[in-house]
Amino acid sequence: MAEFEPVLSRNWNVTDGHTLKVYESRGGYQAARKALTTLDPDKVVGIVKDSELRGRGGAGFPCGLKWSFLPKDRKETFMCVNGDESEPATFNNRILIEKDPHQFIEGILIACFATKANTAYVYLRVEYFHAYKVLEAAVAEARAAGHLGKNIYGSGFDLDIWLHRGAGAYICGEETGLIESLEGKRGWPRIKPPFPAIEGAFRKPTVVNNVETLCCVPHIIERGAEWFKSIGTPKSYGPKLYCVSGHVNKQVCVELPLGITCRELIDKHAGGVWKNRKAKAAVPGGISMGLLSAEELDTPLDFESLRKPGCLGLGTAAVTVMDEHTPIIDYLYNCARFFAHESCGQCTPCREGTGWLYKMLKRIKAGGGRLEDLDIMANMANNMGIMPGTTICGLADGAAWPIKNGVAKFRAELEEYIKTHQDPAYGATTLQAAIAKGAYAVPHNGLPPVINSVPTAGALRSPHSA
Amino acid sequence: MAGETTTATPMLTEAIREKIRAYIPRYPSKRAVTLPALHIVHEYFRCVPYQAMAEIAEILEITPAEVHDTMSFYGFFPQAPIGDVRVWVCRSISCMLRGGEDMLNHACHRLGIHPSETTADGKLTVDFAECLGICDFAPAAVADDGRMFGPLTPEKVDAMIDELKQERKD
Numbered sequence: 001m002a003e004f005e006p007v008l009s010r011n012w013n014v015t016d017g018h019t020l021k022v023y024e025s026r027g028g029y030q031a032a033r034k035a036l037t038t039l040d041p042d043k044v045v046g047i048v049k050d051s052e053l054r055g056r057g058g059a060g061f062p063c064g065l066k067w068s069f070l071p072k073d074r075k076e077t078f079m080c081v082n083g084d085e086s087e088p089a090t091f092n093n094r095i096l097i098e099k100d101p102h103q104f105i106e107g108i109l110i111a112c113f114a115t116k117a118n119t120a121y122v123y124l125r126v127e128y129f130h131a132y133k134v135l136e137a138a139v140a141e142a143r144a145a146g147h148l149g150k151n152i153y154g155s156g157f158d159l160d161i162w163l164h165r166g167a168g169a170y171i172c173g174e175e176t177g178l179i180e181s182l183e184g185k186r187g188w189p190r191i192k193p194p195f196p197a198i199e200g201a202f203r204k205p206t207v208v209n210n211v212e213t214l215c216c217v218p219h220i221i222e223r224g225a226e227w228f229k230s231i232g233t234p235k236s237y238g239p240k241l242y243c244v245s246g247h248v249n250k251q252v253c254v255e256l257p258l259g260i261t262c263r264e265l266i267d268k269h270a271g272g273v274w275k276n277r278k279a280k281a282a283v284p285g286g287i288s289m290g291l292l293s294a295e296e297l298d299t300p301l302d303f304e305s306l307r308k309p310g311c312l313g314l315g316t317a318a319v320t321v322m323d324e325h326t327p328i329i330d331y332l333y334n335c336a337r338f339f340a341h342e343s344c345g346q347c348t349p350c351r352e353g354t355g356w357l358y359k360m361l362k363r364i365k366a367g368g369g370r371l372e373d374l375d376i377m378a379n380m381a382n383n384m385g386i387m388p389g390t391t392i393c394g395l396a397d398g399a400a401w402p403i404k405n406g407v408a409k410f411r412a413e414l415e416e417y418i419k420t421h422q423d424p425a426y427g428a429t430t431l432q433a434a435i436a437k438g439a440y441a442v443p444h445n446g447l448p449p450v451i452n453s454v455p456t457a458g459a460l461r462s463p464h465s466a
Numbered sequence: 467m468a469g470e471t472t473t474a475t476p477m478l479t480e481a482i483r484e485k486i487r488a489y490i491p492r493y494p495s496k497r498a499v500t501l502p503a504l505h506i507v508h509e510y511f512r513c514v515p516y517q518a519m520a521e522i523a524e525i526l527e528i529t530p531a532e533v534h535d536t537m538s539f540y541g542f543f544p545q546a547p548i549g550d551v552r553v554w555v556c557r558s559i560s561c562m563l564r565g566g567e568d569m570l571n572h573a574c575h576r577l578g579i580h581p582s583e584t585t586a587d588g589k590l591t592v593d594f595a596e597c598l599g600i601c602d603f604a605p606a607a608v609a610d611d612g613r614m615f616g617p618l619t620p621e622k623v624d625a626m627i628d629e630l631k632q633e634r635k636d
């Protein structure tokens with residue numbers, strides 16, 4: 001295999017690489033010029049389709065195919081670029097914007113030309129203060145130089161790019177939550193169908209793409225679909241920005257061919273596990289994707305391979321490494337707290353499920369765990385999400401996966417934790433104990449008796465310890 | 467019904483209103499200007515009081531309830547003024563693994579406040595945040611003028627606080 005040549009990050013270490021002058025001097029905007037002046041939109045869609053570029057935002061949906069779902073007879077199209085980037089441990093979009101904003105703008109330009117969108121909104125999370133400033137300046141530069149605006153390169157194609165800042169909500173990264181938020185409402189995801197390609201922003205056909213997905217596009221136009229497909233593993237083509245953080249020596253974002261193994265990423269590119277320790281587990285692509293155990297670290301990080309160890313997918317390819325001293329309960333608790341905080345609250349299984357998972361893990365962590373909690377949590381996790389068909393969006397699946405993987409892969413450790421961390425303060429009250437024993441009418445502090453039905457099997461008793 | 471301004475003296479100056487109106491041509495609907503307007507108001511007042519929401523509603527020809535509904539969904543807009551600088555300390559996974567929660571506690575302890583509170587001199591608000599997207603600096607923090615901090619240690623948190631109490635850098 002030929003030596004891998006990074007393209008997405010090629011300007012990152014160049015002095016003033018974020019300026020138009022330097023970008024153009026390194027061949028920038030040539031792909032856009034080629035597309036707008038020598039190709040027609042359908043041809044561009046065709047090339048991207050042939051490259052089999054899959055969305056980098058988490059779901060891995062084929063980009064060209066998504067573009068081809070737009071109705072042929074549409075009058076107006078909107079492009080919404082997803083720069084909400086809030087999946088824990090993910091920061092590649094930020095670096096792409098900060099270090100090479102013109103590559104991003106060129107990607108938007110070509111994608112808009114292909115999809116016939118004359119307006120693009122870049123939805124950027126508000127915490128990206130610096131990226132916002134850099135991008136705003138770059139858009140102004142590009143407009144002044146004629147890369148944006150009216151009749152670009154004399155092609156007759158017009159494009160405006162507007163930056164739209166979020167306000168601190170993870171759910172606005174979900175494509176229809178993003179659209180609702182853009183429209184000035186709460187970021188409540190919509191029920192699909194209709195998909196955004198048919199009815200999206202302002203009820204018009206809309207394309208939602210991730211920042212990195214669009215940054216791949218100029219290179220595909222410049223070098224061709226075959227070049228793109230020569231990189232990566234089957235069904236996962238092209239270069240990918242991998243983020244590594246947590247217990248490693250060097251927290252980095254590095255561009256590699258899709259399909260590198262998690263172990264190689266950690267050892268070769270992130271300087272290995274810190275403090276000369278061993279890895280205990282790693283999050284493969286943002287916490288929504290679940291967990292790889294130490295034995296599973298040779299799994300290739302691509303769109304297909306992560307299903308084998310039971311993970312949800314590649315997600316954002318953001319790896320978080322945990323060393324051998326990390327209690328799994330801390331990981332589970334942190335994940336559950338995140339999703340309980342970020343659930344938008346529309347769907348009962350997600351709102352209540354994330355809330356209860358968080359409360360249970362908090363109780364277990366504090367010394368009030370019961371062995372049956374593990375089964376209850378696994379059961380809840382199996383029943384919340386679009387996969388079991390109980391919620392509107394995938395946040396709930398993402399909340400379920402750490403629980404599913406964590407309980408399945410680290411059950412022994414969790415049981416041990418529960419057994420060795422028992423705080424008497426969490427013991428059953430007299431009332432609870434009486435109910436569990438099957439008392440029908442329980443006297444209760446001189447108040448009218450609590451009328452109780454027959455207790456369910458296992459109430460307040462552990463199936464494992466009974 | 468479009469929101470009526472409830473008092474004789476409007477809260478939003480003509481300059482602020484002009485800034486909000488400038489966003490209207492960017493979108494097919496005026497309501498889409500809600501978040502930009504909230505950001506503009508928040509930048510001026512360091513909070514979004516009810517009257518400001520009513521006035522935004524008037525400009526955008528929607529109801530104050532619609533503005534409030536949107537505003538209250540997001541964690542970003544406080545009702546009462548916050549400090550001159552707001553800093554978020556991350557508590558999500560990669561930062562947590564490297565001591566992020568201790569950094570938050572350390573900052574609050576040193577300032578004698580709880581997360582989400584403002585120091586008595588009105589200079590600094592400290593808040594927790596979920597992943598800030600700067601995990602390469604974990605454990606990390608970001609201030610609302612764009613300054614990033616990390617990887618934090620207790621000493622670096624002290625230095626961060628001293629620096630943030632000086633003045634904004636935007």
Ligand SMILES: Cc1cc2nc3c(=O)[nH]c(=O)nc-3n(C[C@H](O)[C@H](O)[C@H](O)COP(=O)(O)O)c2cc1C
Pocket residue numbers: 054055056057058059060061063082083084085086087170171172173174175176208209210211213214393394395398
């Ligand atoms: C809860 C949730 C959060 C998401 N957050 C993001 C995000 O921050 N950035 C992103 O690009 N995609 C995010 N997505 C995926 C988007 O819904 C969508 O699939 C993606 O933006 C499409 O772009 P792509 O095809 O270019 O990847 C999220 C999905 C879900 C369910």
Ligand code: SF4
Pocket residue numbers: 171188189342343344345346347348350351391392393394395396
């Ligand atoms: S699954 Fe959760 S986050 Fe998604 S729409 Fe339903 S309640 Fe909201």
Ligand code: FES
Pocket residue numbers: 088089090556557558559560561562596597598599600601604605606
């Ligand atoms: S986990 Fe803290 S910045 Fe990402």
